[in-house]
Amino acid sequence: MTIDLATIIKAYDVRGTVPDQLSPEVARAIGAAFARVVAQPEGARQVVVGHDMRESGPELVEAFTAGVTAAGMDVVRIGLCSTDGLYHASGALDAPGAMFTASHNPAVYNGIKLCRAGARPVGQDTGLSEVRELAQRLLDDPAGSGTDQAAPGTVRDVDTLADYAAFLRGLVDVSGIRPLKVVVDAGNGMAGHTVPAVLGTGAGLPALPLDVVPLYFELDGSFPNHEANPLDPKNLEDLRAAVVEHDADLGLAFDGDADRCFVVDEHGDPVSPSAVTALVGLREVAKELAAGRTPTVIHNLITSRAVPDLLQAAGATTVRTRVGHSFIKAQMAQHDAVFGGEHSAHYYFRDFFFADTGMLAALHVLAALGEQPHPLSVLAEMFSPYVASGEINSTVADAAAARERVRDAYAAAYPQADVDELDGLTVAHWDGHPQWWFNLRASNTEPLLRLNVEAADEDIMVKVRDDVLSLVRQAEDA
Known part of the structure; x- marks a missing residue:
């Protein structure tokens, strides 16, 4: 029975269990569709392909490569890499790309992040829907696919790690900072491959004034120590303890494909990604202003109000x-934005092809800390003036009905509040007193509503949080 690709191709990537959802057959069809729908129409001559440390990666890459080459296009395989390493290769080679990774998902999963030449995004509104439709047709009717060409494409293997490391080092100079001790938790993911190259001398670059204490640098897609998902607090416990144990200046935690970076201070306390967004954003803004340009920064709607x-x-x-x-x-490119940040610790840079890179954000944090004498806790406090709930998930039978309950209740109680539905439901009382806002979004993949609340003080945040959760969970608790 042929799989329905709508179950694994979502808003901005491919994600599924192997091999029942994402099999070599499916990967081959997606490769052929990607070549025909995205790569060929934009005049590309080759597609760059990489993968993370998951055991299923090489076989899926081989199948995807077969689909691309059958469509008459060449493939450059860069092997093991982080997702931002794939974006760098896509930008440097000016070629569309495919990264095989399921990020922080458990070992049974794999996935594909696709991009156009120059690391430009491929999402549901920028080609992914068309890729899914053609791949589905190829799976349903292989004989009528018409993908085989008289002259199939070629395949070559290229190691781009050293170029990636040198490129990042060229964007942020940390060679002159005060010596810092940093604990890095790679979670057995791709940071174990990239951190020695960028922060160490693994790529043949000069040594930096950094004493790196490695945690779980062994590449292992079964994640034997903990999930490579730093969004879950339990996955930060080892890093927090190690920072204190080693009397380190800070800790860094990367997710499985090392495109996200989480930061903890010298006490082992997490630094909000919103604070990191503000810290890095101010550095990029200062650089733009010094160059005589007017800077634009993108932030998603659940970052702290401290960011804007x-x-x-x-x-x-x-x-x-x-x-x-x-x-x-897409917004980064449209506005020629110098920087962008998300609550989930994705950080985007114009100088990095408008793409996200946790490693470049880490270099900025190291530079900001090392260029002044104060500890990271003091530095971070400057960028965290408000109180946030963090993301709280609620399992609900009818997400739409729950959201409408909340909307109706707050529209009646706070008619002066701003309400919008750019992404879920956002209600903001930020221009009044007391100051608060919340966002309630549905999960793309699970029967969940995700709540984020921020307020000017703890008491107000707790009240809004508890009131909204009571409304959301009303039917489930009945």
């Missing part, structure tokens, strides 16, 4: 957008 507050005060224009990397990247 601080960046606008520094002279930047800020643009609020929905959650999701393909949406952020």
Whole structure:
């Protein structure tokens, strides 16, 4: 029975269990469709393909490669890489790309992140829907696919790690900072491959004033120590303990494909990704202003209000957008934004092909910390003036009905509040007193509603959080 690709091809990537959902047959069909729908129409001559440390990666890459070459296009395989390593290769080679990864998902999963030449996004509104439709037809009727060409494409293997490391080092100079001790938790993911190259001398680059303490650098897609998902607090426990144990200046945690970076301070306390967004954003804004340009920064709608507050005060224009990397990247390019940040610790840079890279964000944090004498906790406090709930998930039978209950209740109680539905439901009482806002979004894949609340003080945040959760869970608790 042929799989329905709508179950694994979502808003901005491919994600499924192997091999029942994402099999070599499916990967081959997606490769052929990607070549015909995305790569060939934009005049590309080759597709660059990489994969993370999951055991299923090489076989899926081989099948995807067969689909691309059968469509008459060449393939450049860069082997093991982080997702931002694939984006770098796509930008440097000016070629469309495919990264085989399921990011932080458990070992049984794999997936594909696709991009156009120059690391430009491929999402549901920028070609992914068409890729899914053609791949489905190829699976349903292989004999009538018409993908085989008289002259199939060629395949070559290229190692781009050293170029990736040198490129990042060229964007942020940390060679002159004060010595720092940093614990890095790779979670057995791709940071174990990239951190020695970028922060160490693994790519033949000069040594930096960094003492790197490695945690779980062994590449292992079964994730034997903990899931490579730093969004879940339990997966930060080892890093937090190690930072204190080693008397380190900070800790860094990367997810499985190492495109996201989470930061903890010298006490082992997590630094909000919104604070990192503000910190890095201000550095990029200052650089733009010094060059005589007017900076624009993108932030998604559930980052802290401190982000637009601080960046606008520094002279930047800020643009609020929905959650999701393909949406952020599109806005980055549309506005020629110098930087973009998300609550999930995705950080985007114009100098990195408008794409996200956790490693470049980490270099900025190291530079910001090492260029001044204060500990990271003091530095981070400057960018965290408000109180946030963090993301709270509620399992609901009818997400739409729950959201409408919340909307109706708050429209009646706070008629002066701003309400929008750019991405889920956002209700903001930020221009009144007391100051608060919340966003309630449905999961793309599960029967969940995700709540984020922020307020000017703890008591107000707790009240809004509890009131909204009571409304959301009303039917489930009945």
